[in-house]
Every structure is written in structure tokens, then in C-alpha cells.
Amino acid sequence: MTITAVTDSTAESAEAKTLLDFHDVAMTFPDGTVALSGVDLTVNRGEFVTVVGPSGCGKSTLLRIASGLENASHGTVDLDTNRIGYVFQDATLLPWRTVQSNVELLAELHGTPKVDRRAKAAEAIELVGLRGFEKHLPKALSGGMRMRTSLARSLTLDPEIFLFDEPFGALDEITRERLNDELIRLFVAKQFAGLFITHSVSEAVYLSTKVIVMSGRPGTIVDTFEVPFEMPRDPEIRFTGEFAELVGEVSHALREGHS
Amino acid sequence: MSGYTALRRRQSARGDGPARVGLWGPPVLVLAAVVALWYFISLVVLGSRNFMLPPPHEVVGVFASEKTRTDIIDGFLTTAQVALVGLAVASIIGIFWAIAMNQARWVERSTFPYAVILQAVPILAIAPLIGVWITDSFWARVVVCVLISLFPMVSNTLFGLQSVDRSHRELFQLQNASRLTILCRLELPAATPAVFAGLRISAGLAVVGAIVGDFFYQNGVVGIGALMRKYQSRLDNQELFATVLIAVLFGVVVFLLFGLIRKLAVGKWYDAS
Numbered sequence: 001m002t003i004t005a006v007t008d009s010t011a012e013s014a015e016a017k018t019l020l021d022f023h024d025v026a027m028t029f030p031d032g033t034v035a036l037s038g039v040d041l042t043v044n045r046g047e048f049v050t051v052v053g054p055s056g057c058g059k060s061t062l063l064r065i066a067s068g069l070e071n072a073s074h075g076t077v078d079l080d081t082n083r084i085g086y087v088f089q090d091a092t093l094l095p096w097r098t099v100q101s102n103v104e105l106l107a108e109l110h111g112t113p114k115v116d117r118r119a120k121a122a123e124a125i126e127l128v129g130l131r132g133f134e135k136h137l138p139k140a141l142s143g144g145m146r147m148r149t150s151l152a153r154s155l156t157l158d159p160e161i162f163l164f165d166e167p168f169g170a171l172d173e174i175t176r177e178r179l180n181d182e183l184i185r186l187f188v189a190k191q192f193a194g195l196f197i198t199h200s201v202s203e204a205v206y207l208s209t210k211v212i213v214m215s216g217r218p219g220t221i222v223d224t225f226e227v228p229f230e231m232p233r234d235p236e237i238r239f240t241g242e243f244a245e246l247v248g249e250v251s252h253a254l255r256e257g258h259s
Numbered sequence: 260m261s262g263y264t265a266l267r268r269r270q271s272a273r274g275d276g277p278a279r280v281g282l283w284g285p286p287v288l289v290l291a292a293v294v295a296l297w298y299f300i301s302l303v304v305l306g307s308r309n310f311m312l313p314p315p316h317e318v319v320g321v322f323a324s325e326k327t328r329t330d331i332i333d334g335f336l337t338t339a340q341v342a343l344v345g346l347a348v349a350s351i352i353g354i355f356w357a358i359a360m361n362q363a364r365w366v367e368r369s370t371f372p373y374a375v376i377l378q379a380v381p382i383l384a385i386a387p388l389i390g391v392w393i394t395d396s397f398w399a400r401v402v403v404c405v406l407i408s409l410f411p412m413v414s415n416t417l418f419g420l421q422s423v424d425r426s427h428r429e430l431f432q433l434q435n436a437s438r439l440t441i442l443c444r445l446e447l448p449a450a451t452p453a454v455f456a457g458l459r460i461s462a463g464l465a466v467v468g469a470i471v472g473d474f475f476y477q478n479g480v481v482g483i484g485a486l487m488r489k490y491q492s493r494l495d496n497q498e499l500f501a502t503v504l505i506a507v508l509f510g511v512v513v514f515l516l517f518g519l520i521r522k523l524a525v526g527k528w529y530d531a532s
Contacts, residue, residue: 089426
């Protein structure tokens with residue numbers, strides 16, 4: 001019991017730590033398009049934050065700013081780690097590399113010795129359930145398996161925060177739900193924080209500890225919902241009344257923000 | 260699923276009985292029709308005047324003469340050598356030029372128009388000039404070859420380098436990869452299918468260039484083009500046709516060879532071809 005108490009308290013102090021902090025962030029593109037305005041957002045350790053919003057509301061821009069691919073035109077962005085995982089909309093695998101060598105890519109770019117990156121990649125491939133597919137080329141994989149490879153590739157960085165840009169948007173529903181469960185399992189096992197972009201409300205509610213609703217252009221945050229369900233999630237909660245109610249509330253906020 | 264694609268690939272590569280007939284049947288039929296037409300015109304239409312179009316067996320028959328045979332084979336080797344050197348030079352210049360244009364926008368802006376102009380230069384018109392500037396006939400021929408085969412290498416390589424997705428580039432940028440790393444690990448591998456497609460076109464053009472070069476620069480070693488000119492002036496039409504046949508065969512072999520090289524190099528991961 002004492003041991004549990006100790007781990008609990010460390011988990012709590014870790015949770016308090018803010019990994020990503022957006023303060024009054026705005027983004028205006030050179031062509032005058034206002035993509036974001038007045039965005040305040042924090043992602044703490046232990047949190048999985050999902051942003052839902054209509055297409056073109058600047059959700060992706062939010063991630064691009066967080067990762068440093070783009071600079072905000074106004075406001076401050078603090079990122080308290082340099083171990084960032086970034087999962088793109090498509091799997092972005094290099095078609096001439098095998099699964100193994102695709103997963104090794106990031107470590108390779110950081111100059112990690114071959115033996116180490118081999119081991120790292122093997123561990124990540126195991127984690128996403130792709131053992132036995134190491135020698136396959138991307139074109140021989142299904143869309144879901146490509147996404148797993150992409151996830152494994154980011155996992156080799158041991159990210160403290162994971163940024164997901166609608167990663168499962170192109171997948172069929174069954175594959176998507178399975179990958180959602182895998183992602184939750186990884187989230188629980190690896191203890192990274194997550195910032196996840198999606199336009200699926202049920203995916204948002206199922207995956208996250210906090211759902212942020214954005215309105216259309218210019219993108220602003222209209223509402224925030226805490227998701228009360230325990231991690232790891234039981235897939236069956238999707239069919240409970242509470243889940244449906246929360247999905248309803250988020251959808252409602254989404255529609256109000258949109259009009 | 261991968262087993263299925265592997266199976267399909269094997270079928271299309273080797274072909275079982277009927278598939279093979281389907282693949283080779285039509286072109287073989289066309290060949291037979293052309294040969295038949297050739298015989299018809301030569302023997303029936305032209306009759307006694309068939310020196311204008313000697314029948315196929317007489318054309319092939321010239322290889323029975325050892326003198327003609329060695330002449331044509333030596334000529335072929337000379338031309339092949341010129342074409343190969345020309346293609347190598349064009350590939351090196353083309354690839355490096357494209358890399359330079361890809362690395363710096365101003366290089367592309369300032370030099371790409373001249374790649375287009377280069378392609379528009381009527382090679383037959385400036386070939387005599389090149390002969391005046393470069394007295395060594397071998398290198399004069401190589402220069403003609405390079406001029407004629409450079410553009411596909413430049414444009415295909417550039418296209419390949421620029422075909423890289425934005426998200427792939429960002430994947431590398433997120434890891435603070437240098438431009439050299441992006442070039443070597445991302446852009447060049449991504450460009451290889453396009454480079455090989457360019458190489459295949461350029462190889463065919465290099466053969467044409469080498470023959471054109473032979474035609475104009477008669478001094479030095481004798482190539483196929485020079486032989487054609489000789490036979491033409493002597494009205495040795497059987498020999499002339501035989502030489503043309505060899506030139507065509509050479510072009511086809513080069514085309515197939517570079518197609519095969521491309522397949523071996525990128526066929527495993529790159530589908531469209």
C-alpha cells in the first residue's frame with residue numbers, strides 16, 4: 001500500500017507539469033488568412049488532449065506551431081521537452097525502405113549507433129504489434145499497418161509528448177477503432193502526453209482525457225470538456241449512456257461554434 | 260495479400276503459356292505482316308527495280324560476306340562506344356545540374372530555360388559547327404550525343420527531386436536534418452524512378468546522337484553512320500538496309516536494357532512502369 005501511495009504522489013507531481021503551453025496564440029498567413037486567434041491551451045503530463053473542429057479551422061496549424069514547423073504570428077508557445085513524436089495524416093513511410101529500416105529512420109537521423117537503433121526499432125515494432133513484418137516494404141502493408149509503422153517510428157524517440165495530425169482519418173472504422181485501443185494501450189504503457197487532432201467526435205471522446213472544441217475560421221477554442229472515464233478504456237464504454245451523452249454535448253458545442 | 264501480389268508479379272514477369280502468347284503474339288504478328296509487305300513491294304511491285312528495296316533475305320544475306328560483316332560490327336562497336344560515353348557524360352551533367360537547381364531556386368530560375376533551349380537546338384544544323392570547334396572526331400561525336408540526350412536527364416531528375424511530398428520533407432525537418440541529409444536520404448532515393456525513366460529515354464537518344472555524329476565526322480574511326488553514308492554513295496542498298504537494321508536493333512536493345520536496369524533498381528518498391 002505504501003508503495004502505491006508513493007507512486008501515486010509522484011504521478012501526481014508529474015501530472016502537474018505543463019509540457020505544452022499556448023498563450024493567446026494567433027496565426028495569420030502571408031495571404032491574409034486568419035487561421036487561429038486567441039488560442040490558450042495547455043497539455044500537461046499524463047493528459048491526452050484532443051482537438052475537434054470543422055475542416056479548415058486551423059487544427060493542423062495548431063500542431064504545426066506546437067512542433068515548430070511553423071511560427072505563430074502572435075502569442076507565446078512554450079514546449080517543455082525536445083522529445084516530440086509527430087504523426088502525420090498519412091503514414092509518411094519511405095517506400096524504398098522496409099518496415100525495420102523505416103522505424104530506424106529517426107534514430108538514424110540523430111546518429112544513433114546501428115546496434116542501438118536496431119534494438120530500439122525492434123522494441124517499437126513489438127509494441128505496435130508488427131513483429132514478423134520487419135522485412136516488408138510499405139506497399140505490401142495495409143493502411144492500418146502503415147500507420148502502426150509510423151507510430152513505431154515515432155516511438156523510437158521516446159517522446160514525452162506526441163502530436164497527432166488526424167492520423168486515422170483515412171482508415172476504415174474497424175481499423176480505426178482497433179488503432180484507438182492500441183493508442184490508449186501505448187499511452188498507458190509509455191506515459192507520454194498527447195495532443196490529437198481529429199474531426200470525429202466519438203474518437204475524440206474515446207481517446208482523450210480532455211476534448212477541446214474549435215470553431216471555424218478563424219479558429220478559436222469554444223469549449224473544453226473533461227472526459228471522466230478511466231484509462232485504459234474499455235471498448236464497451238462506447239455503448240454506454242454517459243459516453244453517448246458526452247458525445248452529444250461535444251457535438252452540440254461543435255455545431256454552435258460552427259454556425 | 261503480399262502473397263497475392265507476389266503471385267501476380269511472377270505471372271506477369273514470366274508468363275504462363277497463354278499469357279505469353281498474349282504478350283508476344285501481337286508484335287510478332289505485326290513483324291510478320293511487315294516482312295510480308297516488304298516482300299510484296301520488293302518482289303511484286305518493284306520487280307526488276309527492287310534495288311530500291313531489296314528483299315529481306317538479300318539484306319540479311321550481306322552478313323555472309325566477311326568483309327561487310329566485320330565492317331558493320333566494327334562500325335557498331337565504334338558507335339556503341341560513342342553512345343555509351345555520351346550517355347555517361349549526359350547523365351553526370353544532367354543529374355548534377357538538376358541537383359543544383361533543386362538546391363537553389365535561383366539556379367533553376369536562371370538555367371532551366373537554357374536546358375529547354377538546348378533541347379530546341381536543331382542538332383543537324385549545328386553538328387558541322389561542332390566539327391569545326393572540336394577537331395577530335397570521337398569527342399565531337401560525344402558532344403553531339405550529349406547535346407541530344409541531356410535534356411531528358413535534367414528534366415526527369417529535377418522532376419523526381421521535386422516530387423517529394425511536403426510531409427516527408429517535414430518528417431526530416433522535425434529531426435533538424437541538414438539539406439545534405441535530406442538530399443541523400445530522401446530526395447535522391449525518391450528521384451531514382453524518374454532518373455531511370457530519363458536514362459531510358461536518353462539512352463535511345465544517345466544512340467541517335469552517335470549515329471548522327473558518325474554521319475558528320477568522317478575522319479577517325481568509322482561508325483555505323485559513316486558506313487551508311489558510304490553504302491548510300493555506292494548504291495549498296497542491301498548493305499545500307501543491313502546497317503539500318505543493326506542501328507534499329509541497337510536502339511531497341513538499349514531501350515530494353517535500360518528498362519531492365521530500372522526494374523532491377525527500383526522495381527521492388529516502385530510500382531508504376
